[in-house]
Amino acid sequence: MKKALEGIKVLDFTNVLAGPFCTANLADLGAEVIKIERPGSGDGSRIFGPFIKSEDGTEQSGYYIYANRGKKGITLNLKNEKAKExxxxxxxxxxxxxxxxxxxxxxxxxxxxEKFKEINPKIVYCSISGFGQVSPHRNLPAYDIVAQGRSGMMSITGYPDNPPARVGSSLGDISAGLYAAFGIMVALFHREKTGEGQMVDIAMMDSVFSFIETNIVRHTIGGIDPVRVGARHPLSAPFDIYKCKDGEYVIIAVASNGHFKVLCDLMGRPDLPENPKFDEDWNRSDNDVELKEIIEDFLSDYTLDEAIKLFEENHIPCGPIFSIRKACEDESILAREMLVDIDQPKAGKLRITGNPVKLSETPPDPKHPAPLLGQHTAEVLKEELGYTDEEIAQLKENKVI
Structure with a gap:
């Protein structure tokens, strides 16, 4: 089946997560991605676990495989003049x-x-960094947690009586990778219409800041400085986790008066929607502590499974809190191919994350392995640039590749 980015060739100079996540998504959508790595050591994520033992006794990084599926891998010494050619x-x-x-x-x-544009005026050139190419903090080093902290994300993550917390995944890298892929495709669309290439400048800081969504306008328009409120929603209630009879927690997400009335009827409390403390969403939010006590008192007679069954039957938005293991067993995750099997060279069949973009005519295909270090160097040099075996051997002897 034809792929959306079929015929697009990507040179990938990226390392670790933000950049590789971007280019992995482009590869899923059919782009030919040529990943350039340092001879001998490769991408820095090759030393990150978990590890799978290869047939030859060496270990491969699951982290690297996840973020580099579907790419061709070559090695080049970027400081070497011949490599530059x-x-x-x-x-x-x-x-x-x-x-x-x-x-x-x-x-x-x-x-x-500027140099690449001289060589190819139609090139789309994407740079991903901590604070962007144009920023007072341009030269500061940054990792995900730095972006999460400085953007304000950590100040609203966690419970008020505990220190600020990092979001449980590398949101800075993943959000930057997504915006990079989006920016690249917009730039390609523009080039399709005009013939013009352009630069795409993505900052982790900007990306996480944009993910803070309405908390920003709560400050700029509402005049408040949002704080940590735990698992609950800062504006709606009941929109939180609630303890059940068996000690498990159920998620209830009610943001409309209609759903709240149904919930109250189920709890045998039809009076609550008439109470000025709970008649509107903003009032329920202001009185969330009292409302949570009422709901948890009701749930003290229900196990998690019983509560979910009751709420689902009555169309109340709810759910369990799964571990990663349980999430990987979820029927919807499996039905929508959010876990896929790949045949990784020297390691065999492995299961990795699928792609959440479902296209009817040009679906992504993440079911491809990641490259071994330098696996496609000779292939790319021969097929793309016409090098002979003898010339490639000389490049290796001269430590170009």
Missing amino acids: IIYELVKKSDVVVENFSPGVMEKLGYSY
Whole structure:
């Protein structure tokens, strides 16, 4: 089946997560992604667990495999002049370049947007960094937790009587990777209409800041500084986790008067919607502590499974809190192919995350392995640039590849 990005060639200079996550999504959608890694060591995430033992006794990183599925892998010494010539030739044949080095590194190596644009005016060049290419903090090092902290995300994550908390996944990397993929595809769409390439500048800080959503306008328009409120919604109630008879917690997410009336009828408390403390969503939010006590008193007679059955039968938005293991067994996750099997070289069949974008005519295909270090170097040099076996051997001897 035809893929949405079929025919698009991507040169991938990225490492670890934000950049690789971006290019993995492009590969899922049919782009030919050529990942360039350092000879000998490769992407920094190759040393991150979990590890799977290969047939030859070496170990492969599950972290790396997840973020680099579906790519071709080559090795090049970016500081070598001959490698630079190879890269320039590849740029001529490419549509997209993605990198997530610290700002300034690509320029020092001779791989700036301006240089690549001279070689290929139609190139779409995406840079992902902590604070962006144009920022007072451009030169500061940053990882996910730095972006989460400085963006304000950690200040609203966790419970008020505990220290600020990092969101449980690498939101800074994943959000930046998503915005990068989005920006690249918009730039390609623009190029399709005009013939113009352009630069895409993505910052982790910006990406997480945008994910704070309505908390920003609560400050800029509402004049408050949002704080940590635990698992509950800061504006709606009941919209929280509630303890059941068996000690498990059920999620109840009610943000409308209609759903609240149904919930109150189920609890045998039809009087609550008439109470000024609970008649509107904002009043329920202001009196959330009292309302939570009422709901948990009702749930003290119900196990988690019983509560979910009752609420689902009455169309109350609810759910359990799954562990990762249980989430991986969920019927919807399995039915929608959010777990897929790949045949990883030297490691065999492995299960990784699928792609959540479901397209009717050009569906993504994440069921492809990640490259071994330098696995496709010879193939790319031969097929893309016409190198002979003897020339490739010389490149290896000269530590170019």
